Structure formats: C-alpha cells, structure tokens
Amino acid sequence: MKNETLNRLKLLASEIRLETMKIIASKGNGHVGGSLSIADVLAVLYGEVMHYKPEDPDWKERDWLVLSKGHAGPAMYAALGIVGYYAKEDAYHLNEAGSDFPSHTDHSKTKGVDLTTGSLGQGISQAVGAALGNKMQRIDSHVFVICGDGECDEGQVWEAAQFAAHYHLDNLIGFVDNNGRQLDGTVEEVMSHGKGIGAKFDAFGWEVIDVKDGNDVKEILEAIHRAYEIKDKPTMIILNTVKGKGIDFAETSGEHSSTLNAEQWKVVIAEAERKYEALKEELS
Amino acid sequence: MYKLAKEHTNDKRNNRDAYDDAMLDMMKVNDKIVHIDCDLAGCINATRIKKDFPERFFNAGIAEANAICVACGLSATGIIPFVHTFGVFASRRAFDQVFLSAGYGERPIHIIGSDPGITAAFNGATHMPLEDCGLYLNVPNAIIMDPCDYAQTYVLTKRSAETDSLTYMRLIRRSFKTIYEDGSDFEIGKGVLLKEGKDVTIIASGVMVYNAIKASELLKEEGIEAEVIDMHTWKPLDEELIIRSAGKTGAVVTAENHEVNTGLGSAIANVLAANCPVPQEFIGIHNRYGQVGSQDFLEKEYGMTVEDIADAARKAISRK
Numbered sequence: 001m002k003n004e005t006l007n008r009l010k011l012l013a014s015e016i017r018l019e020t021m022k023i024i025a026s027k028g029n030g031h032v033g034g035s036l037s038i039a040d041v042l043a044v045l046y047g048e049v050m051h052y053k054p055e056d057p058d059w060k061e062r063d064w065l066v067l068s069k070g071h072a073g074p075a076m077y078a079a080l081g082i083v084g085y086y087a088k089e090d091a092y093h094l095n096e097a098g099s100d101f102p103s104h105t106d107h108s109k110t111k112g113v114d115l116t117t118g119s120l121g122q123g124i125s126q127a128v129g130a131a132l133g134n135k136m137q138r139i140d141s142h143v144f145v146i147c148g149d150g151e152c153d154e155g156q157v158w159e160a161a162q163f164a165a166h167y168h169l170d171n172l173i174g175f176v177d178n179n180g181r182q183l184d185g186t187v188e189e190v191m192s193h194g195k196g197i198g199a200k201f202d203a204f205g206w207e208v209i210d211v212k213d214g215n216d217v218k219e220i221l222e223a224i225h226r227a228y229e230i231k232d233k234p235t236m237i238i239l240n241t242v243k244g245k246g247i248d249f250a251e252t253s254g255e256h257s258s259t260l261n262a263e264q265w266k267v268v269i270a271e272a273e274r275k276y277e278a279l280k281e282e283l284s
Numbered sequence: 285m286y287k288l289a290k291e292h293t294n295d296k297r298n299n300r301d302a303y304d305d306a307m308l309d310m311m312k313v314n315d316k317i318v319h320i321d322c323d324l325a326g327c328i329n330a331t332r333i334k335k336d337f338p339e340r341f342f343n344a345g346i347a348e349a350n351a352i353c354v355a356c357g358l359s360a361t362g363i364i365p366f367v368h369t370f371g372v373f374a375s376r377r378a379f380d381q382v383f384l385s386a387g388y389g390e391r392p393i394h395i396i397g398s399d400p401g402i403t404a405a406f407n408g409a410t411h412m413p414l415e416d417c418g419l420y421l422n423v424p425n426a427i428i429m430d431p432c433d434y435a436q437t438y439v440l441t442k443r444s445a446e447t448d449s450l451t452y453m454r455l456i457r458r459s460f461k462t463i464y465e466d467g468s469d470f471e472i473g474k475g476v477l478l479k480e481g482k483d484v485t486i487i488a489s490g491v492m493v494y495n496a497i498k499a500s501e502l503l504k505e506e507g508i509e510a511e512v513i514d515m516h517t518w519k520p521l522d523e524e525l526i527i528r529s530a531g532k533t534g535a536v537v538t539a540e541n542h543e544v545n546t547g548l549g550s551a552i553a554n555v556l557a558a559n560c561p562v563p564q565e566f567i568g569i570h571n572r573y574g575q576v577g578s579q580d581f582l583e584k585e586y587g588m589t590v591e592d593i594a595d596a597a598r599k600a601i602s603r604k
C-alpha cells in the first residue's frame with residue numbers, strides 16, 4: 001500500500017469532515033456525530049475502492065454504496081460533492097424546502113444515491129437485493145452498505161443477514177459503524193449486543209473482519225482487500241469508530257444530533273478548515 | 285375486451301394457478317422477472333415457478349420485511365420482482381417497508397397478498413386480511429387490485445409487470461366462481477360495467493362480484509334494474525365510471541370483502557361526495573375482526589350475502 005494513497009485518503013477524509021460541517025451548518029442542526037464517524041470509510045470507498053462515474057450515475061457496472069444509517073446523509077453528500085456528482089456548494093441546502101439534500105439519503109432526490117434509507121434496517125435489506133440483482137445479471141461489481149451499531153437493534157438487519165448468507169452474496173461487503181453510541185445513549189445502556197455484533201454476524205454465516213481503529217484509512221483499506229478475497233459469503237467489517245470523530249465538541253459530547261448557533265458554527269467550520277489545511281501542509 | 289361466462293359455476297381450477305400461469309408465461313419471454321416467497325410458495329403452487337425457473341425463484345423465509353426491501357434492491361438493478369405472502373403479512377407486517385422503500389423509494393415491485401378477507405376462512409382472524417387494501421390506499425401512486433376470478437387474476441398479474449408502479453394484488457387461492465371466460469382482457473384502473481341498469485348501481489370487487497351479479501338477478505324479479513360494476517382496481521379508482529353510473533341511477537351500493545371504513549366503499553364515497561352525492565349503502569366488514577369459519581358462514585356473519593346486497597339496494601333506492 002503506497003503512502004501516497006494513504007495520504008490522499010487521509011486528506012480526503014479531512015475534506016469530507018469539513019464539507020459535512022458546512023452542509024449541516026447550512027441548516028443549523030443535524031446528525032453531526034454519526035456523520036463524522038464514517039468520514040474515513042467514505043474516503044476509502046469514494047477515494048480508492050469503488051468504481052463509479054459521476055457523469056453517469058446509473059452506469060450498470062458501478063459499485064454501489066447504500067447508507068443504511070441514512071441519517072448520516074450529510075457525510076455522503078459531502079463525499080459525492082467532492083468527487084464530482086455535483087458542485088460541493090449544491091449541498092449547502094440541507095433540509096431546505098424543496099431541497100435535493102434531505103437529512104436522510106434519498107434516491108429520488110440526490111444524484112449518486114442509489115437507494116432510499118432513513119427507516120433503520122431497510123437499507124441493508126435493499127443492499128442485499130441489489131447484490132442479488134447484480135449477481136443474477138452477472139455484473140462484476142460490489143455493493144457496500146454502512147449500518148449503525150444502534151441500527152443493529154432492528155430485527156430486519158438480521159433477516160437481511162440470514163438472506164445474504166443463504167444466497168452466498170460474496171459481492172456484498174458491509175460495515176458496522178461501531179461507534180458505541182445510539183440516540184438515547186451508549187449501545188451498552190440502550191440495547192447491548194450479547195457476544196458482540198461481530199459474533200452475531202459470524203453466527204449468521206458472514207465473514208467478519210474487526211478493524212481496531214475504524215477511523216484509520218489504512219486499516220479500513222486492508223480490511224476491504226481481505227474482504228475481496230472471501231468467496232461464497234458476504235463480509236461484515238466492524239469499524240470501531242468514535243462518534244463525532246475529528247471535531248472537538250462532537251467528539252467530547254458524543255451526542256447524536258447537534259444544534260449550534262451561527263457563531264458556534266463559524267468556530268466549528270474554522271476548526272475543520274484549520275485541521276484540513278494543517279494536514280495538507282503536513283503531507284505535502 | 286371481456287366476455288362474461290355463460291354460467292358462473294365453480295372453476296375447476298384453483299385460482300392461485302392463474303398467478304402461476306401468468307408468471308410462467310411472462311418468465312419464458314422476460315428473463316428479468318423473479319418470484320420471491322416468504323415460505324408460502326406451496327400455498328399458491330408457486331413451486332411450479334421454482335421447478336421451471338429455479339434461478340429466478342427465491343425463498344426469503346418467514347421474513348416479510350426483508351423480502352419487500354430485497355425486492356426493492358433487485359428492482360434498482362433492473363429486475364422485476366413479484367413478492368408473495370399472505371395478505372395480512374404483505375400489508376401489516378411489512379407496511380413501513382412497502383411505504384418507504386418501495387413507495388417513496390420509487391421501486392416498482394409487485395406484491396401479492398393471498399387469502400383476501402373471508403376467503404382465509406378456517407385460517408381465522410390471524411390470517412384474515414380485512415384491512416390490507418386500506419393500508420395500501422395510503423401509499424401515493426400505488427396500484428391496488430382485487431381480482432374476482434381466474435381470467436382476471438391471470439390478466440392483472442401480467443398487467444402488473446407492465447406498470448412502472450408499486451402494485452398490490454389480492455390473490456384468491458382456492459377454486460372460485462367463474463365470472464369471465466378465459467381470454468378476457470382487463471385494464472388497470474378501468475372498472476368493468478357488467479350489467480346496465482337505471483335504478484341503483486352495485487359496485488363490487490373480488491369475491492363480491494359474484495354476489496353482486498346474483499343480487500341484481502334477485503332485484504330484477506321485483507322490477508328493480510341494478511347496474512353492476514366490477515371495480516377490480518381500487519387505486520387508481522375509475523372515477524369517471526362511478527360518477528357516470530351514480531349520476532344515472534341516483535343510488536349506490538358498494539360490496540367489498542374488506543373493512544368498509546378504510547376500503548372500496550370509503551374510496552367511492554369520497555368520489556361521490558365530491559362529484560355527485562347520492563345515497564350509498566356499504567356492504568363489507570363493519571368494525572370487526574376476522575374469525576374462523578367457512579366462507580359461506582362468514583358471508584352471513586358479516587352481512588355480505590346476496591340477500592344482504594339486495595336489501596342494501598332497496599334501502600339505497602328508498603333514500604333517494
């Protein structure tokens with residue numbers, strides 16, 4: 001793995017964080033914590049791993065990304081804007097009346113979003129369907145899906161898991177954003193996962209890869225390369241992440257959604273900009 | 285074009301095979317069509333589909349919510365999925381999935397809910413969908429169908445695949461009365477004027493079409509000329525036909541195998557109230573749960589017999 005690649009991905013993750021803050025700031029409030037925790041996996045997917053054509057979003061041979069934790073939409077909008085599906089500024093209209101950028105990812109509204117999510121548990125099932133459809137049609141591609149650890153409370157996640165294993169969907173690679181928090185508190189407090197989410201997916205017949213630092217682009221990339229080698233079953237990559245990663249107030253509070261005033265947003269965006277520029281400087 | 289059967293006797297075939305026949309005919313020429321079942325394939329003989337097209341038959345197990353969303357994902361890749369389970373589960377159990385992933389998500393998947401209303405008979409209350417269409421009526425742009433016999437089930441299955449919409453079709457499983465001759469054609473959203481009359485309009489669908497025809501014969505003996513409409517599509521509703529007929533007869537009876545407060549009768553009442561208010565009587569289930577019993581017993585229990593429809597017609601006429 002080239003250092004050059006890793007540096008590029010690190011910088012992209014930082015830019016995704018910056019853009020995500022600008023997008024959420026345009027509305028004033030939103031799901032800051034759960035968007036920030038997936039910035040690194042989005043950077044690896046859009047910056048290195050996935051095949052896609054922004055000018056042809058429906059390109060048949062593309063890789064798919066389904067954001068099953070649809071409330072992290074702003075992070076996906078940031079990534080899609082940076083890689084050219086639209087101008088970055090287009091997304092600075094989060095949840096405005098008539099906006100193409102609702103807080104939850106919406107196929108009917110936003111270029112580059114393949115499936116509509118927001119009701120937790122449904123995205124992974126749809127991703128399973130897309131993987132099955134591509135396999136049936138002998139399309140050589142991958143479907144990626146990102147779930148929340150809280151989302152894994154939903155029974156439907158496990159219905160999807162058993163289906164994907166039963167039909168040997170090795171073109172499906174999932175991630176659990178294992179940031180340890182959900183809406184009402186920590187996952188341990190609200191609804192714990194017995195022997196762990198990874199152990200559950202293992203029991204359901206998936207290959208499970210545990211990524212110690214789920215906010216490290218190198219570890220994420222290595223895990224995906226390992227997943228590519230797995231045949232006959234789907235893979236779930238458990239990303240041990242930090243909710244709110246990379247922005248001080250969010251990382252400290254670990255809160256699910258955040259409301260700041262205009263002045264506070266200025267400070268947050270300045271922080272994200274400073275970190276982005278410093279990293280750029282450091283890596284150049 | 286349709287042709288009424290000369291006699292409305294019991295079909296020798298099980299109605300569920302109309303669905304399988306249509307699927308097999310379509311699957312032969314269109315390799316995008318798939319059937320997904322929720323461990324109930326045997327109940328509608330879809331094992332025939334599995335036998336002929338094993339690579340396009342998927343059992344999702346007893347997991348209806350997932351089955352609906354898997355169908356949406358398949359549809360996103362260009363596949364045309366049909367999903368079957370009992371009507372109760374196709375509606376109540378997976379409604380959020382239907383509403384958001386399929387409806388709002390703009391995925392034209394085709395959902396088959398078998399054992400509509402009282403045809404669930406001895407499976408009883410837990411398996412008797414009296415509110416399935418009512419739920420689907422809330423889904424913007426969904427298509428809802430309640431076919432009455434073999435010929436109509438066959439055609440509407442095929443028509444579903446041609447649409448670009450989410451569709452929900454009720455499927456009578458067992459042998460039932462033949463209303464139409466095979467080869468009849470039907471259009472989604474276009475009701476069938478089965479019989480012209482001037483005194484009252486009876487609008488029915490599904491298993492109630494037979495009773496509506498019989499009620500019109502009973503009324504004829506008293507000199508009452510009833511117009512009979514088979515409203516196989518509940519949504520989009522054939523408003524033009526309703527308004528034209530009600531305008532002519534001045535009285536309406538709706539007859540449905542469903543809860544009247546959220547079903548065909550209510551949908552038609554909306555149209556009448558806005559366009560040509562006339563007296564309307566409602567045949568169907570009134571604020572009750574299902575229960576075990578033969579279809580005949582349940583028809584009596586819920587006031588859905590031929591005589592009940594005739595009574596309702598007399599009452600509607602008297603209220604003019």
Ligand SMILES: Cc1ncc(C[n+]2csc(CCOP(=O)(O)OP(=O)(O)O)c2C)c(N)n1
Binds near residue numbers: 037120121148150
């Ligand atoms: C079916 C459903 N129930 C409830 C919600 C409301 N909700 C949105 S996000 C959330 C918590 C999600 O936690 P997690 O999946 O861990 O996401 P993260 O912490 O990474 O943001 C809840 C309860 C929802 N969107 N869908």
